Amino acid sequence: MTEVLPARERIALAADLPLDEGLRLYERVAPHVGYAKVGLSLFVEHGPPAVAAFQRLGARIFLDLKLHDIPNTVELAAARAGALGVSLLTVHAAGGESMLRAAVKGAREGALAKGHAAPRVLAVTVLTSLSAEEVAAVGLPGTPEEAALRLARLAVGAGVDGLVCSPREAAAFRRELGPTPFLCTPGIRPAGAAAGDQSRAETPAFARRAGADLLVVGRPIHTAPEPLAAARAIAEEVSSA
Numbered sequence: 001m002t003e004v005l006p007a008r009e010r011i012a013l014a015a016d017l018p019l020d021e022g023l024r025l026y027e028r029v030a031p032h033v034g035y036a037k038v039g040l041s042l043f044v045e046h047g048p049p050a051v052a053a054f055q056r057l058g059a060r061i062f063l064d065l066k067l068h069d070i071p072n073t074v075e076l077a078a079a080r081a082g083a084l085g086v087s088l089l090t091v092h093a094a095g096g097e098s099m100l101r102a103a104v105k106g107a108r109e110g111a112l113a114k115g116h117a118a119p120r121v122l123a124v125t126v127l128t129s130l131s132a133e134e135v136a137a138v139g140l141p142g143t144p145e146e147a148a149l150r151l152a153r154l155a156v157g158a159g160v161d162g163l164v165c166s167p168r169e170a171a172a173f174r175r176e177l178g179p180t181p182f183l184c185t186p187g188i189r190p191a192g193a194a195a196g197d198q199s200r201a202e203t204p205a206f207a208r209r210a211g212a213d214l215l216v217v218g219r220p221i222h223t224a225p226e227p228l229a230a231a232r233a234i235a236e237e238v239s240s241a
Helices: 019-029 040-046 048-056 071-083 097-113 132-137 144-157 167-177 204-210 227-240
Strands: 011-014 035-038 060-067 088-092 120-124 162-164 182-185 214-217
Touching (some): 011 019, 011 227, 019 040, 019 048, 040 048, 048 060, 071 088, 071 097, 097 120, 097 144, 120 144, 120 182, 132 144, 144 162, 144 167, 167 182, 204 227
Parallel strands (some): 035 060, 060 088, 182 214
């Protein structure tokens, strides 16, 4: 079984907004949201100061860069990320075993050099935006769920700490890989919310019951008339699940 934690420690705000706006939003919803996810757009524009800004608000940082390059380059980038004191860092499982091992090594060494706890390195399996047709078009055989499980086995064998998958794959990952991998599920949409560009979205309760450790929520909070109320409702649903 996964560890029992307060609901806020299982929710990450996808801060895919202008930095000032993202900081204001996180500050509002922080009573119910423990992580801030700093993704490519924020990091490309602001770099490490974006991470530091959310840390000053007490957020644990999910640095979602989805690193995918030759092993040496990924190791160097992961070391820089570890040195920032982030809690989570993403890489692409499709980068292969050598790259994944390099990412773990770099993240741990970078954190150690600065006196931080090592971040969990999470391998992205199949993007939640990809439909079955798109998965086939990029050359991955089988269903998205089958492709994701193959990549998950590879990544866990390479020593990563966890996996990023859609809520629909989480239960299969738990059955196949056991309780140890930390499972992060984007594509979270409360009942009645628009799916947007997520092809394999599910509700917070579905994700938790499937075994997800961390749920990433963006637009259902960003676009809510009352973001704090939306975050509270999601936290309550996570607790009840």
